[in-house]
Amino acid sequence: MIVKLGANRYGKAETRLVHVLRDGPVHHVKDVNVSTSLSGDMEAAHLTGDNSAVLPTDTQKNTVYAFARQYGVGQIEEFALRLARHFVATQPSIRHARVTIEEYGWNRAGPHSFVRDGGEVRTCVVHHDEDGRSTVLSGLRELVVLNSTGSEFHGYITDEYTTLQPTTDRILATAVTARWRHTAPEASSYAKSYEEVRRCLIDAFAGTHSLSLQQTLYAMGERALTTCPEICEVRLSMPNRHHFAVDLSPFGLDNENEVFHAADRPYGLIEGGVLRDDAPDAGFAWE
Structure with a gap:
């Protein structure tokens, strides 16, 4: 009997991020839940424990926070695309990135006061691969x-x-x-x-x-x-x-x-x- 590794992926699930854009006295809030998932040359990690191709999930979490500070969040589809393209472009071992985001709405109650929206949750899923193909699911x-x-x-x-x-x-x-x-x-x-x-x-x-x-x-x-x-x-x-x-x-x-x-x-x-x-x-x- 021959046993082999099948399809696999790994990542950081549910990184909670609240970004406050301070536009003078009027603030804007983005409240999101970001999950990243990467796949590529991961055979050695599974078969021998060689982690040289693995970008730690903690690094993925930190990237989410750093990108929010550097670029803001904006539309969740744009934020997910930026993250997915970054992981594939900067890591040769990563051939495909999947980023999912949920956004929780807040209604304005003043220049810097908000009430949580009890309605639906906005979502997106972005795929990006080493061939440069991006797909966005809102x-x-x-x-x-x-x-x-x-x-x-x-x-x-x-x-x-x-x-x-x-x-x-x-x-x-x-x-x-x-x-x-x-x-x-x-x-x-x-x-x-x-x-x-x-x-x-x-x-x-x-x-x-x-x-x-x-x-x-x-x-x-x-x-x-x-x-x-x-x-x-x-x-x-x-x-x-x-x-x-x-x-x-x-x-x-x-x-x-x-x-x-x-x-x-x-x-x-x-x-x-x-x-x-x-x-x-x-x-x-x-x-």
Whole structure:
């Protein structure tokens, strides 16, 4: 039997960084979580313990902080690109860098006072390799949305274990995780693109009379792609946050879809991608 080393990568996960840009009396805050992951000539490190090709994860963490001081953070996609390109360009043993960033929003309450935003988390994943190819995936998670009507579910497979009743009027609720791939990294205005894609996802969710969450997922991806020419692919993960009408008949009360129990688990999980027919191959696994 022959045993060999498979695909591998290593890095520093979840470097918490808060950067304060002091623009006179008015300050600006960037609150991010940065994870770096590197791959390349790592056979010796795994097979013999020779670390001569390894850039320590502590160094990767320090680079994040140093770059924030030298260049600021700005748009998270730009910051991730700068880090990824640095690791590949400066270390001959590193052939591919993956940088993921989550950004946590703060709402201004004064020139230097802020209140943490309880909404969705903005995300990005950047890949850069030794051939100079960069790919940027922007995204968001925990975008919680709900339609109180305009959703149906019927016509599905039934067997001896089916108890679910068909419905023509139900609550549809989910917490959207979405990622979208930019056609050309430098061609996008990331802040504008983020706001536009986010708006498209919400508008399509709200405006689609849904016969299934799958149908809604496709409508959301399609809206983003047809509105935003700078992106070529959207991938969505959408748990079905089930709401069950409570039986109030023991108390002599009716319930015409007004009082619900919101169940947290188990839940249906709907995932899928929507892409342009001319979208270039990503060249890597999204995960």
